[in-house]
Amino acid sequence: MHVVILGAGFGGLELSSCLSEELGSDVQVTLIDQSDHFVFGFAKLDVMFGRTSAESVRYYYRDIVKPGVDFRQETVTSINAGAKHVVTDKGEYDADVLVVALGADLDIAATPGLAEAGYEFYSPEGAERAREPVSSFESGTVVIGIMGGFFKCPPAPCETALLLHDEFEKRGVRGATRIVLVTPLPSPVPISPDTSKGILDAFAERGIEFMPQSRVTGIDTAAKALNLADGSQVAFDLLLGVPVHKAPEVVLASDLAVDGWIPVDAPTLATSFPDVYAVGDNTSAPVPRAGVFAEGQARVVAAGIIDRFRGAADETRYEGVGTCYIEFGQDTVGRVDVNFLGGPQPVGIFTPPSTAVTAEKEHFGSSRRARWFGG
Numbered sequence: 001m002h003v004v005i006l007g008a009g010f011g012g013l014e015l016s017s018c019l020s021e022e023l024g025s026d027v028q029v030t031l032i033d034q035s036d037h038f039v040f041g042f043a044k045l046d047v048m049f050g051r052t053s054a055e056s057v058r059y060y061y062r063d064i065v066k067p068g069v070d071f072r073q074e075t076v077t078s079i080n081a082g083a084k085h086v087v088t089d090k091g092e093y094d095a096d097v098l099v100v101a102l103g104a105d106l107d108i109a110a111t112p113g114l115a116e117a118g119y120e121f122y123s124p125e126g127a128e129r130a131r132e133p134v135s136s137f138e139s140g141t142v143v144i145g146i147m148g149g150f151f152k153c154p155p156a157p158c159e160t161a162l163l164l165h166d167e168f169e170k171r172g173v174r175g176a177t178r179i180v181l182v183t184p185l186p187s188p189v190p191i192s193p194d195t196s197k198g199i200l201d202a203f204a205e206r207g208i209e210f211m212p213q214s215r216v217t218g219i220d221t222a223a224k225a226l227n228l229a230d231g232s233q234v235a236f237d238l239l240l241g242v243p244v245h246k247a248p249e250v251v252l253a254s255d256l257a258v259d260g261w262i263p264v265d266a267p268t269l270a271t272s273f274p275d276v277y278a279v280g281d282n283t284s285a286p287v288p289r290a291g292v293f294a295e296g297q298a299r300v301v302a303a304g305i306i307d308r309f310r311g312a313a314d315e316t317r318y319e320g321v322g323t324c325y326i327e328f329g330q331d332t333v334g335r336v337d338v339n340f341l342g343g344p345q346p347v348g349i350f351t352p353p354s355t356a357v358t359a360e361k362e363h364f365g366s367s368r369r370a371r372w373f374g375g
């Protein structure tokens with residue numbers, strides 16, 4: 001059996017690890033990514049706040065040594081899901097099982113003025129570029145502005161606000177600064193009122209301003225202000241922007257895309273094409289865009305492939321379960337344990353911030369690093 005996995009992010013790395021662990025070289029896995037390395041989403045904040053260097057958060061695919069798994073650094077240029085045929089800049093592949101895990105791209109141009117007047121911090125390069133303006137900011141208003149309704153890791157902009165507060169306190173400039181978070185969401189983490197309250201309480205204690213249900217339509221570069229859908233403006237001296245997200249072009253140009261994303265059967269992650277699955281940020285699965293969800297989906301697809309290989313009934317179903325860690329600043333981390341699909345309605349249970357949860361989050365990263373890259 002030849003399994004072709006497009007994308008070696010959270011989803012692709014977990015899927016290839018599960019298949020190798022269970023089936024070894026009995027199954028041929030080709031794992032394709034355009035990059036030569038992986039970066040955890042949360043590491044972008046570490047880079048932006050100068051807690052580490054951009055190089056030290058890169059994990060290189062050349063270090064993957066897993067029976068049955070062949071990593072190829074290639075750019076996927078065409079996907080024909082009907083034929084399970086993939087073309088890259090270096091070759092062509094025919095799959096028995098095809099899994100698309102290409103993530104979400106950032107559409108900076110979708111918000112007029114963002115490229116000229118703001119800094120996006122959701123890509124590794126963007127986070128590195130934002131580091132200097134953040135570390136040298138001494139007075140005025142920083143606006144964290146979310147440009148679209150779907151974005152990776154919904155708590156991340158809130159974490160950014162709390163970490164900015166720490167950064168300014170540390171440098172003694174907090175009194176001369178305002179921190180404003182502008183979001184289209186009604187609350188910081190809509191699935192969990194307790195988590196939202198925990199974050200809003202932390203904002204109130206620190207004087208961080210929160211503007212919910214605020215849709216950005218563009219940026220007035222001359223006035224240095226966000227234009228909101230209600231006609232008002234929010235002025236800034238420094239704009240940290242979360243761009244509109246979109247599926248990668250190669251997905252949009254394929255037979256998989258419907259309304260901009262890949263629709264999947266939520267319990268199985270199957271697409272409308274036989275033996276073609278999609279996991280993670282490039283799907284329209286009814287869960288947030290986050291690594292933990294991509295990883296959980298990958299485990300379900302892996303279980304299905306393993307069962308099929310062994311001739312067993314495929315009974316594993318995806319329930320949208322995951323743990324998201326939230327940095328509250330002052331070296332503390334909170335946690336929300338969510339279950340989107342397993343019960344009558346989505347639930348999210350909040351664990352308040354502490355240094356014990358900080359240690360858990362560190363383990364979350366280091367255990368994945370060891371599992372996916374060894375060492």
Ligand SMILES: Cc1cc2nc3c(=O)[nH]c(=O)nc-3n(C[C@H](O)[C@H](O)[C@H](O)COP(=O)(O)OP(=O)(O)OC[C@H]3O[C@@H](n4cnc5c(N)ncnc54)[C@H](O)[C@@H]3O)c2cc1C
Binds near residue numbers: 011043077103280293
């Ligand atoms: C600031 C920030 C903080 C975050 N914090 C967290 C957190 O604490 N916890 C959490 O769970 N999630 C977090 N996330 C979200 C998380 O990073 C993503 O949701 C997750 O990486 C999605 O996994 P994926 O496998 O779907 O896609 P990705 O991990 O994005 O992987 C997609 C891969 O596809 C490759 N690719 C794309 N197009 C092509 C092509 N044409 N050819 C070849 N390869 C291609 C890319 O190079 C990439 O490696 C955070 C994100 C950000 C931005």
